Amino acid sequence: MRPGRAGVRTRAEGGDPVKALVLAGGTGSRLRPLTHTAAKQLVPVANKPVLFYGIEAIVEAGITDIGVVVGATGEEIRAALGDGSRFGARITYLPQDRPGGLAHAVLVARDWLGDDDFVMYLGDNFVIGGISACVRAFRTERPDAHILLTKVPDPSLFGVAELDADGSVVHLAEKPARPRSDLALVGVYLFGPAVHEAVAACTPSDRGELEITDAIQRLIDTGRDVRATTITGYWKDTGNVEDMLEVNRRVLEGLSPAVEGHVDDASELVGRVRVAAGARVERSRIVGPAVIGAGTVVRDAYIGPFTSVAEDCAVTGSEVAFSIVLRDSTIEHAGRLEGSLVGRSVRVAGTERAPRAHRLVLGDHSRVHLAT
Known part of the structure; x- marks a missing residue:
């Protein structure tokens, strides 16, 4: 067991499993019009909601105490997940009155999390290979935070991390206009209780949200132990149609x-x-x-x-x-x-003969591609 964090109780390797905080409160604006009437986390991949893959990965990692942050689609999420017993888990629902950023979700869950370590998992993310190895490393090494990174072609769409020559995290930014690296934060984070103090110190960003990147940056700036793993496996944020189809393809490859x-x-x-x-x-x-x-x-x-x-x-x-x-x-x-x-x-x-005009009934934000 490594030396304890200041003012924080540490556990020995092999102690009680960490909790999991699953974020399922997003509105899914990039998947409209589909998400006008459905939770984006419940859109199916290979006929199974993408959220289920995340819950299964968490349980596979030995974590069965799961808090799910829900928003406007909370009733639909509850109906799909139930009490968690179908996954071998116990689920607690944590209502979020408004989408306020990832750090705001941690703030919402503060009382439920207590001083337990936890994995934060974005409910619309998909990681092939699961998170078991990351959870084992976190429990063994006992950092204050452990983030997962992956190289992406356009990092300006994500939270971005900058590492020094030794591979240590030195800087984080949320959707920067001029990214300082091509390393995007994957939607899986592991935290010790020190993150709560960092979250409490956050102020809204230019986007009007409490950014988890700001909280992690504060941990770095105050000398806390923040580690990173760059993954080479498959990861997708299933926030748009193209990514949903790509994840569906990858899952079906193993059918x-x-x-x-x-x-x-x-x-x-x-x-x-x-x-x-x-x-x-x-x-x-x-x-x-x-x-x-x-x-x-x-x-x-x-x-x-x-x-x-x-x-x-x-x-x-x-x-x-x-x-x-x-x-x-x-x-x-x-x-x-x-x-x-x-x-x-x-x-x-279709029609029996080629129409002279198209007849369409489309919802807001629809996209239609018509063959000429």
């Missing part, structure tokens, strides 16, 4: 094929395809990796690689590839859809 539903003799499954119980595939061709949800009917259709069709959908006389289709949606005689994210209870229908 185990299974046919639990009905596939008739006139249909063909190629590669890694999963057909859930209650689904029906008739006179169709499905090229994997692809997953067809329970109760879904695919008839006289083609489902191409890297496509997830959720439960209780119908795809008829159409082609769908590299796309995500959410539950209760219908796609019929629609030609070919590619690189698409279709929301819940959507109907996409």
Whole structure:
């Protein structure tokens, strides 16, 4: 056990597991119009909400006491996660009255966290490989904070860290106009209780939020032990459609094929395809990796690689590839859809002859690409 932090009790290696603070209160503005009516953390990847992957990674790391910060979509998040028992965890919900930044979420959770160490996990982030190794290192080395970094092509979109020649963290900035490195903060942070004093000292940034980068910078400036690991594995912030489709592709690459539903003799499954119980595939061709949800009917259709069709959908006389289709949606005689994210209870229908004009009913912030 390393020397104790000033005024802070330390635990021996192998002591009680840390807590986890999962942030699920964001509004998902970059995924509109989908997130006008749904929580962005519950948009499915390979037919499972992206938030579930984070909860499962936390439990796999040995953390079962989880606080979930929720906002306007709190009831939907509660309905999906329940009390946490389905994950082998115990979930406490922590209401946040407004989106006030990552450090504000820590402030909201202050009483629940107490003086326990904790992992903060952004609910719309996706990390392949989990966080078990990071949690083990944190518990062994006992720093005041441990951040995960990854190299990105455009760091101005993220929190950015600057390291010295020894690899120590010397400077952090949130979405800087002129980044001082290409190292972005991954949405997983590990903290000891010293972070609470740093958060309490934060003032709103130019964005009007309490930034976690400012709190970590204060830890650095006051001589606290802040460490960083640069990961080389796959990480995505699933905040926009393109990233959702990319994560869906990566997850489907590891898909185990299974046919639990009905596939008739006139249909063909190629590669890694999963057909859930209650689904029906008739006179169709499905090229994997692809997953067809329970109760879904695919008839006289083609489902191409890297496509997830959720439960209780119908795809008829159409082609769908590299796309995500959410539950209760219908796609019929629609030609070919590619690189698409279709929301819940959507109907996409073609016509028997080429129309002279397009007829559209679109929500706010929609984007439509029409073939000429």
